[in-house]
Amino acid sequence: MKNRKSLFSAKAAVTAWSLAMSLTGFVAAETPIETVPWNGHVGAVSFTFDDALENQVQNLKPILDEMPDVHVTFFLTNMGNGLQKNAAGFAALAKAGHEIGNHTDTHAHLSGISSNSELEKEIVTFADKIESVMAENGATVRVTSLATPFCENNDQVSAVIDTRHFINRDCGWHGRNEWDVEAKWMSIQAKVWTRSGATVTEMLSSLDTAAFIGDFGNANPWDVSVKGGSWLVVLNHGVTDDTGDDYSINPADIKKLFQHALENDLWTAPFGTIGAYHRAHFIVDKAEKTATENGYTVKWDVPNEHMPESVPLRVKIDTKSVDEKAIVEQDGKILKPESDGTYIIEFMAKVLTVRKPKDGEDNPIAIRATSQINRDYTKFTLFDMNGNNLGSVNGFAVPERFPKGAYIIRAEAKGLSPKIVKVQSK
Numbered sequence: 001m002k003n004r005k006s007l008f009s010a011k012a013a014v015t016a017w018s019l020a021m022s023l024t025g026f027v028a029a030e031t032p033i034e035t036v037p038w039n040g041h042v043g044a045v046s047f048t049f050d051d052a053l054e055n056q057v058q059n060l061k062p063i064l065d066e067m068p069d070v071h072v073t074f075f076l077t078n079m080g081n082g083l084q085k086n087a088a089g090f091a092a093l094a095k096a097g098h099e100i101g102n103h104t105d106t107h108a109h110l111s112g113i114s115s116n117s118e119l120e121k122e123i124v125t126f127a128d129k130i131e132s133v134m135a136e137n138g139a140t141v142r143v144t145s146l147a148t149p150f151c152e153n154n155d156q157v158s159a160v161i162d163t164r165h166f167i168n169r170d171c172g173w174h175g176r177n178e179w180d181v182e183a184k185w186m187s188i189q190a191k192v193w194t195r196s197g198a199t200v201t202e203m204l205s206s207l208d209t210a211a212f213i214g215d216f217g218n219a220n221p222w223d224v225s226v227k228g229g230s231w232l233v234v235l236n237h238g239v240t241d242d243t244g245d246d247y248s249i250n251p252a253d254i255k256k257l258f259q260h261a262l263e264n265d266l267w268t269a270p271f272g273t274i275g276a277y278h279r280a281h282f283i284v285d286k287a288e289k290t291a292t293e294n295g296y297t298v299k300w301d302v303p304n305e306h307m308p309e310s311v312p313l314r315v316k317i318d319t320k321s322v323d324e325k326a327i328v329e330q331d332g333k334i335l336k337p338e339s340d341g342t343y344i345i346e347f348m349a350k351v352l353t354v355r356k357p358k359d360g361e362d363n364p365i366a367i368r369a370t371s372q373i374n375r376d377y378t379k380f381t382l383f384d385m386n387g388n389n390l391g392s393v394n395g396f397a398v399p400e401r402f403p404k405g406a407y408i409i410r411a412e413a414k415g416l417s418p419k420i421v422k423v424q425s426k
């Protein structure tokens with residue numbers, strides 16, 4: 001009797017505990033989607049190149065062609081006949097995955113224009129023009145971003161940009177955007193490169209800050225405090241060795257910046273790509289679920305019809321409150337979880353369903369914990385910041401015998417893509 005009674009109490013306790021857990025789960029999961037910051041990277045960077053210059057095609061394209069993990073943005077204008085003259089080169093860059101954005105027809109002083117129809121000619125008509133010129137040169141381009149010439153902007157200008165683009169780049173200050181702070185989408189700040197105004201060392205340091213590498217305890221109080229990885233937007237113009245051109249950067253230097261961005265594990269992608277991911281997360285993460293017979297649906301609105309046609313988001317989804325083997329669907333298609341348990345969803349689909357599997361239905365791949373992923377790597381190699389191989393280590397930690405400082409660890413395993421992580425030794 002004694003045994004039976006204690007068994008009963010234990011069962012009752014377990015039942016009460018499960019009930020409490022499921023209630024907690026229910027409350028916490030009213031907004032069941034949580035976007036993974038910066039597409040799973042520690043931070044992000046967008047390099048943007050203005051003015052449709054010939055030396056961008058001549059000197060930057062060969063560098064980009066060698067670096068498939070770097071994608072950038074070109075803001076085109078017809079100033080100096082730039083769009084028409086270099087159309088074939090920019091169409092080739094578009095086909096290689098780089099973004100083509102709008103920098104207005106005549107590189108106008110927009111805040112000096114008071115007529116809406118004049119603004120529309122510079123901004124809206126020219127966006128269409130870029131698309132048609134690119135199409136004549138064999139590239140299908142959807143213009144979704146603008147950059148204001150001279151960074152001149154005001155409410156009237158922003159309102160016109162907003163009718164044809166989902167995001168706009170201005171310039172100034174440090175050019176960093178934090179994950180949880182919603183920016184003014186029609187006035188994103190950018191760090192401006194000039195030979196006289198910045199140094200390569202300073203730019204490299206900005207890429208460290210974006211990757212949250214460094215000690216920010218003594219940061220200047222007038223600067224924004226750095227709490228984690230961020231999205232750095234960089235404004236460049238020409239790419240040439242001509243030191244008389246203050247706005248241009250040497251080809252070797254821009255290559256060095258690209259390489260450092262990759263070493264720092266920054267998501268190095270176009271302005272419109274990262275901007276869309278960033279903007280979408282504020283919506284999806286707040287989207288609430290509606291219960292269905294066998295699970296739930298989540299619906300959200302797209303904030304601007306001129307977002308890119310596809311905006312893939314890497315997200316965590318509460319599936320466990322529905323079923324251990326719950327199925328996630330969009331547009332009638334079952335989404336398979338990634339190896340770390342996240343899902344890549346399509347923001348532009350505006351809806352997502354989570355449901356129990358039907359009888360006999362194949363379940364998607366079992367979810368594996370992130371710790372399991374780290375265990376899957378079999379080989380870890382330590383490098384110093386100059387890329388010198390310092391030998392094998394046992395995991396994502398620097399052995400004590402090495403001096404204090406920053407290192408890179410490259411983890412490898414059969415069937416997995418290598419993971420490169422920047423680490424600080426203690």
Ligand SMILES: [Zn+2]
Pocket residue numbers: 050051103107149150
């Ligand atoms: Zn410009």
